[in-house]
Amino acid sequence: MRSARRRAPDTGSRSGAAARVRRREAAVRAAFLAPAAAFLLLFLGRPLVDNVTTSLRDSTAVALSGGEAPFTGPDHHVRLLASEEFRRAAATTALYTAGSLAAQFTVGLALALFFHRRFPLGRLVRSLMLLPWLMPLIATGTAWRWMLDADDGIVNEVLRALHLVSADVPWLTGTHEALWSVVLVNTWVGIPFNTALLYAAVQAIPPQVHEAARLDGAGPLRLFRYVTWPLLRPTAGVVLVLGAVYTLRAPDVVLVLTGGGPAGATRTLATLAYEQAYARFEFGRAAATGNVLVLVSLVLALLHLRAVRRARHL
Template identity: 85%
Template sequence: MRSAWRPAPDAEGRTGGRSGAAARVRRRETMVQAAFLAPAAAFLLLFLGRPLIDNLTTSLRDATPAALLGGAASFVGRENHVRLFASEEFRRAAATTALYTAGSLVAQFTIGLALALFFRRRFPLGRLVRSLMLLPWLMPLVATGTVWRWMLDADDGVVNQALRALHLTADGVPWLTSTHGALWSVVLVNTWVGIPFNTALLYTGLQAVPSQVHEAAALDGAGPVRLFRYVTWPLLRPTAGVVLVLGAVYTLRAPDVVLVLTGGGPAGATRTLAALAHEQAYARFEFGRAAATGNVLLLVSFVLALLHLRAVRRARHL
C-alpha cells in the first residue's frame, strides 16, 4: 500500500511566490500612475520645459536683432550675467523688487486673513459678497491698472478730487509721479489685486479646521486671541505657506501693474526685475541680458519653493 505522506511545501518558495506577486502588483500600480501622469508631464515639458531651455540658451548668447538677422547669435557664456550683476540698474531693480514684493505680501496676506476670518461668520448675502470679492482678481491686470492710473492721476484723479473736497490737500498728492511715493502707490494697487486670492485660499483653509477643536478650546476658557494663536493658526499654517509662496512668485514675475501704472518710472523708482527684463527685451532689444534677468527671477522663485517644501517637511516631523 502506497504511503499518503507528501513532502511539506517549501516555506521559502511560498514567500518567494508571494513576493513575486506583490512585485507584479507594485509594477502594475506604477505603470497606472505613470499613465495618469504622462499627459501632465508632456504638457509641462512642452509648454514650460522648452521655453526654460530656450531662455537659458538665449542668456548665454549675444542675442540682439543684428545678430539674429545675421543668422545666429554668437556664444558669450556668462558675459550677460556678469554684465547684469555689475550694473547699477540691476542692483536698484533688485532692491525695488524686494520692497515691492515684501510690501505687497504683508498687506495682501494680513487683509486677506482678516477678511477670511470675517467671512467665517454667517450673515445675509455672505456668499454673494464673497463672490463679488473675486472680481478684482479676475479682471485683466491691464484694465485694473488703467482704472487705477486714472483714479490716482494728480490733476483729475478721483482720489485727489475727494481729498480736495474734504479739504485734506490743496494741490493733490502726486501718487504716481513722485519718486518717493510711486512705489507705495504701486504696492497699494497690487495689494488690491491680490486680496481676493489670499482671502479665497485662506477661507478654504479655515473651512478645513474642525469646529470641534474650537469648541473644545472655548470650553477650556480660550479667548479669541488665544484661540487663533494656539488653535487656528497652527492648523492654518500649511495653507498660509502655500499662499505666501504663490503670492511671492506671482508678484515677482508679473510686471503688468508696474508697466501700466508707471512704466517703471519716475526715474526708475518703480522698476522691478520683471519690468527691467521687459524693458531690456522690448525697448532695448537686448534679448540675451533680458533672458539673464529672467533666469534670476526663475532662480529666486525656485529657492522660495524649496524653502517652503523644506518647512513643510520639518512641520510633518515635529
C-alpha cells in the same frame, strides 16, 4: 518533507504574484504621471532651456538679423549683476514684493476670518470679492491710473473735499509716491486670491476644536494664536510663496500704471526684463534677468518645502 515541498511552490507563486501586482501598480502610476510630465517638459522645460541658451549668446536684434547670435557664455549674467541698474531694480523688487505680500496677506486673512461668520448676503459679498482678481490687469491698471491721476483723479478730489490734503498728491509721478501706489494697486488685485485660499483653510478647521478651546476659557486672541493660526500655517506658507512668485514675475501692474518710472522709481526686475527685450531688443540680457527671477522663485519654493518638512517632523 512532503508538506514542506508543497508549501515551497505556494510561497514562490505568492511572491511572484505580489511582484506582478507591484509592477502593474507602478505601470498605472507611470501612465497617470506621463501626461503631466510631458506637459511640464513641453511647456515649462523647453522654454526654460531656450531662455538659458539665449542668455548665453549675444542675442540682439542686430545679431539675430545677421544669422546666429555669437556665444558669449556667462558674460550677460556677470554684467547684469555688476550693473547699478540691476541693483536698483532688485531693491525696488524687494520693497514691492514685501509690501504687497504683507498687505495682501494681512487683509486677506482678516477677511477670511470675517467671512467665516455667517451673516445675511455673506455669499454674495464673497462672490463680489473675487471681481478684482477676475478682471484683466490691463483694465484694472487703467482704471487705477485714472483714479490716481494727480490733476483729475478721483482720489485727489476726495482728499481735497475732506480737507486731508492742500495740494495734489503725485501718486504716479512722484519718485516716492509711485512705488507705494503700485503696491496699493497690486494689493487690491491680490487680496481676493489670499482671501479665497485662507477662507477655504479656515472652513476646513473642525468646529469641535474651536468649541473645546472656548470651553477651556480661550478668548478670541488666544483662540486665534493657539488654535486657528497653527492650523492655518501650512496654507499660509503656500499663499505667501505663490504670491511672492506671481509678484516677482508679473510686470503688468507696474507697466500699466507707471511704465517703470518716474526715473526708474518703480522699475522691478520683471519690468527691467521687459524693457531690455522689447524696448532695447537686448534679448540676451533680458533672458539673463529672467534667469535671476526663476532662480529666486525656485529658492523661495525650496525654502517653503524645507519648512514644511521640518514642521512634519516636529
